[in-house]
Amino acid sequence: MNQRQKQQQEFDQSEQNLIVGSEQQCPLSPEQLAMTTADCDYVVETFESGLTAQVFHIRIDGQDYTLKKKRPQAKVQNLDGQYSFLNEVQRRFDFQTQKNNPNSAPDFQHIVETIYANYRLGIIVSEWIEGTPIVEITDDLMVELFSTLLACERIGLFEWDLCSGNLLVNEQGQLKLFDFGYMYRFEPLQHFNSNGLSAPLFDASERFETRFLSGWLLEKEYSQKESLQLFKAVKRQALRMLEDKRGWLDANQAKPEVIERVQASIEKVETALSSDAKLEHLFTLEMFRSHVLDIEDDLEGKSCTSTTIKRVQFVLAMLEQHYNLLREGGALFYQNQDKSQAQLREDYLRKKALVVEYQL
Ligand SMILES: Nc1ncnc2c1ncn2[C@@H]1O[C@H](COP(=O)(O)OP(=O)(O)O)[C@@H](O)[C@H]1O
Ligand SMILES: [Mg+2]
Structure with missing residues (x-):
C-alpha cells in the first residue's frame, strides 16, 4: 500500500x-x-x-442535476478502485475551495460545479452538463484541456484517467471535466506526477494521448496524414502548456530534475514541429508508447474491449515495421526493455490472446 492508499483506508x-x-x-x-x-x-x-458508482441524471422542480452514488460494494478489487469514490469527494472539496476564491475560480471554470457531496452518505450532487463526448479535436478544446490540467498541477493534482467518457463538451462548446476518481495529490515542484520521481514517463499530454487520442485515432480510422495533422494540433497546444509550466516551475524554484524534464519535453515537441519527418518520428514513438501503456492497463483490470484488440494489432504491426526506430527512440521500456523483435512479437501475440479472453 502506498501512503495515499493508507491514508484513504484510515479515513474510510x-x-x-x-x-x-x-x-x-x-x-x-x-x-x-x-x-x-x-x-x-x-x-x-x-x-x-x-464499477464503483452509479450516475443518475435527475430532474427536480424543472432543474437538472447529476447524482453520483457510491455502490455499497465496489465491483473492482484493487485499492485504487475501492477508494476512488472517497478520492473523488476529496477532489471535489479541493476544487470547490479553488472555485470559492474569486482569484483562482477562472482557472477552474472547466471543472464541474459540485453542489453537495457527503462521503458517508455516498453521494455527490453536481450540475448536469448538457453535452456530448468530444466529436472533434479543436484548438480551443486543447487549450481548455491543457490549461485546466496545468491549473490542477499547480495546486498539486495529477489526473490519470483522461478517457473519452470523462470529457464532455457542453452546449457552449466548452470542455468540462467531472470524474476525479483517479486524480491524485502530488508535489508539483518536487515530483513528476503522483508517483514521485519514479516514473517520468507519465505527464499530462502523455495521459491525454494514452487514454484518449491513441484510441480515438484508431477508432476513427483516420489516414496517416489526417492523424499526423491532429497530432500536430494537439502537440502545439501541449507545447504552450509545457512552456507555461516551465515558467511556473522556474518562478517557484522547482527541483532542477523536474525543470529539466519539462525542458526536455519542450525540446522534443519543438523538434517534432520543425519538419514533417520529425513529426512522424515522434508520432510513431508516442503512439506506440500509448498503446503499450493502455494495453497493460486493460489487461491488469481484465477490462479489454475491441479497441484493446486494435491496439495490440497496431503494436504488432509497429514492431514489424519500426523495431529499430522504437528501440533507438526509447519506446521499449519497462517489460519491453532490451527485448529482441522476435521476443516482443511473441509477447504481444500472447497478450493478444489474453485481450480476447478478457473482453468485457
Ligand atoms: N455532471 C455531469 N453532467 C452530465 N453527464 C455526466 C455528468 N457526470 C457524469 N456524467 C455522465 O455519466 C458518465 C459516468 O460518470 P463518471 O463520473 O465518469 O463515472 P464513472 O466513475 O462511472 O466513470 C459519464 O461518462 C457521463 O456520460
Ligand atoms: Mg468516468
Whole structure:
C-alpha cells in the first residue's frame, strides 16, 4: 500500500465524514438522494457503466442535476478502485475551495460545479452538463484541456484517467471535466506526477494521448496524414502548456530534475514541429508508447474491449515495421526493455490472446 492508499483506508475506517457544499443547496434531502434508484420518478437517465458508482441524471422542480452514488460494494478489487469514490469527494472539496476564491475560480471554470457531496452518505450532487463526448479535436478544446490540467498541477493534482467518457463538451462548446476518481495529490515542484520521481514517463499530454487520442485515432480510422495533422494540433497546444509550466516551475524554484524534464519535453515537441519527418518520428514513438501503456492497463483490470484488440494489432504491426526506430527512440521500456523483435512479437501475440479472453 502506498501512503495515499493508507491514508484513504484510515479515513474510510474512521468515523470521519467529508462534506462539500451545504445541505441547503440540495434539491432533495441528502438522505433521500442517497436512496435514489433508477426507478425514482425524478431520475431521467441512469449510467451504469461505473464499477464503483452509479450516475443518475435527475430532474427536480424543472432543474437538472447529476447524482453520483457510491455502490455499497465496489465491483473492482484493487485499492485504487475501492477508494476512488472517497478520492473523488476529496477532489471535489479541493476544487470547490479553488472555485470559492474569486482569484483562482477562472482557472477552474472547466471543472464541474459540485453542489453537495457527503462521503458517508455516498453521494455527490453536481450540475448536469448538457453535452456530448468530444466529436472533434479543436484548438480551443486543447487549450481548455491543457490549461485546466496545468491549473490542477499547480495546486498539486495529477489526473490519470483522461478517457473519452470523462470529457464532455457542453452546449457552449466548452470542455468540462467531472470524474476525479483517479486524480491524485502530488508535489508539483518536487515530483513528476503522483508517483514521485519514479516514473517520468507519465505527464499530462502523455495521459491525454494514452487514454484518449491513441484510441480515438484508431477508432476513427483516420489516414496517416489526417492523424499526423491532429497530432500536430494537439502537440502545439501541449507545447504552450509545457512552456507555461516551465515558467511556473522556474518562478517557484522547482527541483532542477523536474525543470529539466519539462525542458526536455519542450525540446522534443519543438523538434517534432520543425519538419514533417520529425513529426512522424515522434508520432510513431508516442503512439506506440500509448498503446503499450493502455494495453497493460486493460489487461491488469481484465477490462479489454475491441479497441484493446486494435491496439495490440497496431503494436504488432509497429514492431514489424519500426523495431529499430522504437528501440533507438526509447519506446521499449519497462517489460519491453532490451527485448529482441522476435521476443516482443511473441509477447504481444500472447497478450493478444489474453485481450480476447478478457473482453468485457
Ligand atoms: N455532471 C455531469 N453532467 C452530465 N453527464 C455526466 C455528468 N457526470 C457524469 N456524467 C455522465 O455519466 C458518465 C459516468 O460518470 P463518471 O463520473 O465518469 O463515472 P464513472 O466513475 O462511472 O466513470 C459519464 O461518462 C457521463 O456520460
Ligand atoms: Mg468516468
